[in-house]
Amino acid sequence: xxxxxxxxxxxxxxxxxxxxxxxxxxxxxxxxxxxxxxxxxxxxxxxxxxxxxxxxxxxxxxxxxxxxxxxxxxxxxxxxxxxxxxxxxxxxxxxxxxxxxxxxxxxxxxxxxxxxxxxxxxxxxxxxxxxxxxxxxxxxxxxxxxxxxxxxxxxxxxxxxxxxxxxxxxxxxxxxxxxxxxxxx
Numbered sequence: 001x002x003x004x005x006x007x008x009x010x011x012x013x014x015x016x017x018x019x020x021x022x023x024x025x026x027x028x029x030x031x032x033x034x035x036x037x038x039x040x041x042x043x044x045x046x047x048x049x050x051x052x053x054x055x056x057x058x059x060x061x062x063x064x065x066x067x068x069x070x071x072x073x074x075x076x077x078x079x080x081x082x083x084x085x086x087x088x089x090x091x092x093x094x095x096x097x098x099x100x101x102x103x104x105x106x107x108x109x110x111x112x113x114x115x116x117x118x119x120x121x122x123x124x125x126x127x128x129x130x131x132x133x134x135x136x137x138x139x140x141x142x143x144x145x146x147x148x149x150x151x152x153x154x155x156x157x158x159x160x161x162x163x164x165x166x167x168x169x170x171x172x173x174x175x176x177x178x179x180x181x182x183x184x185x
Contacts, residue, residue: 033059033084034133037153038076056130056153057083059091060137066164067091068134068157095167099141102170107163112155113148116163130156138164 036056043050053076060066067090071082095102100118107114114131119142125135127145130153135143147156174181 030061031059031088032062032137033057033087034137035080035083036130036133036157038079041072053079055079055083056157057087058134058137058157059084059087060134060139062137062139064096064139065091065093066134066138066161068161070154092165094138094140094164095169095172096140097169100143101140101164101167103167105163105166107159107161107166109158109162110150110152110155112150112152112159114156114159114163115146115148116160117144117146118142119144129153131160133157134160134164 034057036058038056039054041052041054043052052072052074054070054072055076056068056070057080058066058068067087069083069086069088069090071079071084071086073079073082097118099121101116102118104118105116107116119126121142123142123144125132125141125143127135127143128147129151131145131147134157135145145160147159150156170181
């Protein structure tokens with residue numbers, strides 16, 4: 001009897017942990033971890049080839065704190081753990097306005113460029129690849145993005161983080177200038 005895919009569509013839906021190759025874990029300290037990419041790196045030496053793995057991980061609390069880390073090791077789980085440790089140590093808070101960002105921003109890292117644009121409530125996260133992983137763990141629910149240039153996950157993640165670091169709210173700017181925020185202007 002041949003396997004009929006139509007009959008068993010709902011059978012495999014329960015496993016949300018693995019989605020499009022990215023792992024997502026909820027830890028007991030409230031921090032969500034997503035593995036963006038795992039690369040096998042080979043170093044050719046006199047005795048042959050040395051295989052290692054490089055893991056790119058983003059972490060966030062879905063409340064405006066995010067970080068990213070790159071870990072390298074001989075085994076994949078060790079590389080992921082190292083990356084998580086680096087990402088947790090590099091966490092920072094981003095400026096948000098409701099469920100979106102306060103203004104349009106651009107992040108550049110290497111040849112990767114990411115445009116971040118605010119969106120009205122209900123739009124959702126319009127992003128692809130590594131940019132989506134960063135925005136999902138950050139807690140931003142409504143945003144439009146465009147990735148230009150390099151599609152390398154490392155460059156995309158770092159460019160997205162640069163763009164998010166550059167965000168400022170009206171209150172932050174007024175505090176820097178010593179002014180008062182006025183509505184309607």
